Amino acid sequence: MTMPPPPPPAQPYPVAPPLRPEDEKLWATLTHLSGIFLSFVGALVVYLVLRDRGPFIRAHSAAALNFQLTVLIAAFVCIPLSFIGIGFLLLLAVGVYALVIEIVAAVKASQGQWYTPPLSIRFVS
Structure with missing residues (x-):
């Protein structure tokens, strides 16, 4: 008596289809804008x-x-410097810079252009 072969293993979860180009642009734009309100959490979830x-x-x-992780590190560096006074100005500069770069990145993403923010440490790829 021979045993029938075992069934092939089932997929652990279904593979999601690729996004349409306009959906990719929308999600890329929302990812950059989420940094204004959610810091790195929104970008992490989308990633x-x-x-x-x-x-x-x-x-x-x-x-x-x-970019959001780089801004978070810069903010943490500014906090101890606020005890000697310069940290407040640096924290303000980091916040304004982050806001401007996030808006520029969102505009580039909505136009379908590839964009990497300047002065950003590469943690994930």
Whole structure:
């Protein structure tokens, strides 16, 4: 008596289809704008959920996450410096710079252009 072969292993979860180009642009724009309100959390969620759905959203969500983590580190450096007075000015400068770069990145993403924010440490790719 021979045993029938075992069934093939089931997929652990269904593979999501790629996003349409206009959806990728929308999510990339929202990822950059989420940094204004949610810091790095919005970019992290989009990166983890949508990174495999297209190259455009992967690049923009990674760029937004890297930029937000860089801004967070800069803010943490400014906090101890506020005890000697200069930290407040530096923290204000970091905040204005982050706001401007996030808006520029969101505009570039909405136009379908690839963009990497300047002065950003690359943590994820």
